[in-house]
Amino acid sequence: QEQGSYVGEVVKPMDKKKVLVKVHPEGKFVVDIDKNIDIANVTPNSRVALRNDSYTLHKILPNKVDPLVSLMMVEKVPDSTYEMVGGLDKQIKEIKEVIELPVKHPELFEALGIAQPKGVLLYGPPGTGKTLLARAVAHHTDCTFIRVSGSELVQKFIGEGSRMVRELFVMAREHAPSIIFMDEIDSIGSSRIDAGSGGDSEVQRTMLELLNQLDGFEATKNIKVIMATN
Secondary structure (H helix, E strand, O other), rough: OOOEEEEEEEEEEEOEEEEEEEEEEOEEEEEEEOOOOOHHHOOOOOOOEEEEEOOOOOEOOOOOEEEEEEEOEEOOOOOOHHHHHOOOHHHHHHHHHHHHHHHHHHHHHHHHHOOOOOOEEEEEEOOOHHHHHHHHHHHHHHEEEEEEEHHHHHOOOOHHHHHHHHHHHHHHHHHOEEEEEOOHHHOOOOOOOOOOHHHHHHHHHHHHHHHHHHHHHOOOOOOOEEEEEE
């Protein structure tokens, strides 16, 4: 953020010279674009700097990601392989079809006119190879591996969990193709109840944000989600 600039979030480009921007807490505005900015780089949800006198969009800012979320990303590709996973031949075959095939050969799904699977849920007692299998998929697809525990998304402040989920997917898009491995998903994936307030409603809010990211309007072709629970 430059001195004397407002920070906004792009809602959508209107035409070659106008952009609809959301500025918190003022609201949404249609603003002009500086002549040095390429409209092709102005995409929805990107952070931008606006001049405080004219609200002209004059700079595209890097996405803001919480340091806690950044630490979830494994810097190097895991060295685990399918050969290290024993007794799960059927599961390996299925996860290859759901995760590996869409990443390596998306043209097959386009030719058939079918949507790519977005992810898979692994279940079983601790020690049966769920995490190892997820790491092996990331290795064989050369995907960025992002590991997060469901309990890390349960925060004491209202809205913090859902914000972390949004930033998790922002980071996954920036480093696509990527695999998000969500362990202990049962900590936020409990059955929905009519809780008016308290921790249960906050957990539900986090889960709803996760569902929104998975099923929302934004394309997640290069992001695959593997969830695990016991």
